[in-house]
Amino acid sequence: MFSIGELSKRTKVKVPTIRYYEEMGLLAPPERTAGNQRRYTNDGLERLSFIRHARDLGFSIDAISSLIELQNHPDRSCEAATEIAEGQLSEVRAKIKRLKALENELKRIAQGCDGRGVAEDCYVLASLADHDLCGRDH
Amino acid sequence: MFSIGELSKRTKVKVPTIRYYEEMGLLAPPERTAGNQRRYTNDGLERLSFIRHARDLGFSIDAISSLIELQNHPDRSCEAATEIAEGQLSEVRAKIKRLKALENELKRIAQGCDGRGVAEDCYVLASLADHDLCGRDH
DNA sequence: CTTGAACCTCTAGTCACTAGAGAGACTACA
DNA sequence: TGTAGTCTCTCTAGTGACTAGAGGTTCAAG
Known part of the structure; x- marks a missing residue:
């Protein structure tokens, strides 16, 4: 106790x-x-x-x-348990997929600017403002 | 308008x-x-x-x-913007890493049971109950 | 001028906790 | 046995980023 x-x-x-x-x-x-x-x-x-x-x-x-x-x-029967585990697994996989797409996009955005300029010319800000600058959809 | x-x-x-x-x-x-x-x-x-x-x-x-x-x-200066974007990027990378570890573990657990037995012998339930059955830490 | 969709504010709920207040219980030592 | 100090109790409210719903008002088309 x-x-x-x-x-x-x-x-x-x-x-x-x-x-x-x-x-x-x-x-x-x-x-x-x-x-x-x-x-x-x-x-x-x-x-x-x-x-x-x-x-x-x-x-x-x-x-x-x-x-x-x-x-x-x-x-x-433990069918439900296996189902729950498999459901969780596919959720995790979906999250990974989505995060990898984000990673690529962020990498591209972050690399576009060295941080030494001013906000007006900042590629980070420009990319966020204009979706067309993105490589692909997310 | x-x-x-x-x-x-x-x-x-x-x-x-x-x-x-x-x-x-x-x-x-x-x-x-x-x-x-x-x-x-x-x-x-x-x-x-x-x-x-x-x-x-x-x-x-x-x-x-x-x-x-x-x-x-x-x-x-747009330094702050670059920092925020880089911070976000490393957070995303950390999440991916963690999720990949989860994916492996879940895959292992889900594969251990075909869902045709009873709860008592279920590998999914056993794995969750006993951390020692895990391949590595998470 | 009427109808019906869109709009307004406000409150409360989601998930899985976390933080804090104010009061009571336990344990170790003198 | 007294007491100091830590632990525990319940209860309420806050987190982030919304979402849902009630009850009432305004807009635009016909």
């Missing part, structure tokens, strides 16, 4: 965030001391590690809820 | 978003009709195109504010 501060230290999840997860229904409300303070067991620790790991991988609170629901019913 | 709806159509920025930009100080408050409706000129159109383009490239409202400030003083 350990306090919320201890749980926070072990999982590296901040104390208010732990309380937030509880409020959102991700983390079961733990036991309380006579003085109303939360006391966790290893169960809580494992659950929170799971949540943190999933958050680190970019899963939404909603997605994590579904995954936990599944965890609580070990006999169910 | 055209209405906010017309401006919205031409720039593809939604009406409430235009009002929001005005509130945030990005867009100068335009003239109004006798009945208090906004009426824009080409100036407003150009300004909004600039903002939209910058937002599309991921610049924050704050960064855009600085860029506009600079635009309004064409005699100033």
Whole structure:
């Protein structure tokens, strides 16, 4: 049995965030001391590690809820879990694609100006003002 | 002189978003009709195109504010503009790097399970529960 | 002059937290 | 047992960049 501060230290999840997860229904409300303070067991620790790991991988609170629901019913098909993971994967891939396009455009814009002129002639500002100066769409 | 709806159509920025930009100080408050409706000129159109383009490239409202400030003083050095663009570029690169790590991890996790088993044996769930199953840190 | 679309302001909601106030509880040491 | 100091409690409000909706007013076409 350990306090919320201890749980926070072990999982590296901040104390208010732990309380937030509880409020959102991700983390079961733990036991309380006579003085109303939360006391966790290893169960809580494992659950929170799971949540943190999933958050680190970019899963939404909603997605994590579904995954936990599944965890609580070990006999169910895990199809949903695979779907959620694959959905997340394609979201990540889409983001990468988009960011790479941005990277190219920004590289081009930033290289166009050495920062030594005045704003009037600045290629950065001109590029932003006139989309036609862009190599391709974004 | 055209209405906010017309401006919205031409720039593809939604009406409430235009009002929001005005509130945030990005867009100068335009003239109004006798009945208090906004009426824009080409100036407003150009300004909004600039903002939209910058937002599309991921610049924050704050960064855009600085860029506009600079635009309004064409005699100033454009060093700040180049810095902002370069800052944005390195942020984008950092995001790409992180997302690529996530992509690898998610790929590994998603491939570990075909979704045909039950939750108890699901590799997706197991991987999330146990960070040690991860190839590398993230 | 009427109709109906577009416009106005204001408030509240989104996501996943983060910050702070003010009060109460716990623990270590004397 | 007293007390100092840290931890914890709940509650409210703020973040960024919008989005949604209510309830009311104005505009332009016919």
